[in-house]
Amino acid sequence: MYFTLFVTVLMTAAFLVVAAYAIAKLIGPRSYNPAKGEPYECGIPTHGTSWLPMHVGYYLFAILFLMFDVETVFLYPWAVVVKTIGPWALATIGFFMLVLVFGLAYAWRKGALEWK
DSSP: OHHHHHHHHHHHHHHHHHHHHHHHHHHSOOOOOGGGGSOOSTTOOOOSOSOOOOOHHHHHHHHHHHHHHHHHHTHHHHHHHHHHHTHHHHHHHHHHHHHHHHHHHHHHHHTTTOOO
């Protein structure tokens, strides 16, 4: 029973993807312009190559943001069931928050939160 449902869902998903792609190709606007292939830089024509290295600080900051953002999402299910679990829930979330604070302190000490 579940196998049939699984196959049906996969076939439906594949059909919807192919249908959306086909409809976009059929009714989508077509204009071929060489300027479309160029990298966009606020309307200013590019000078030289656009493949410039980014500062690693941007990536570090983004990874830290995602890490703390995702960990914050884990707090919601905990808040929903905290009354049913009792004091054990408080202890586990306390440990979880302690790990978060240590992670933030480590990133702060390493200078990952400073723009240089």
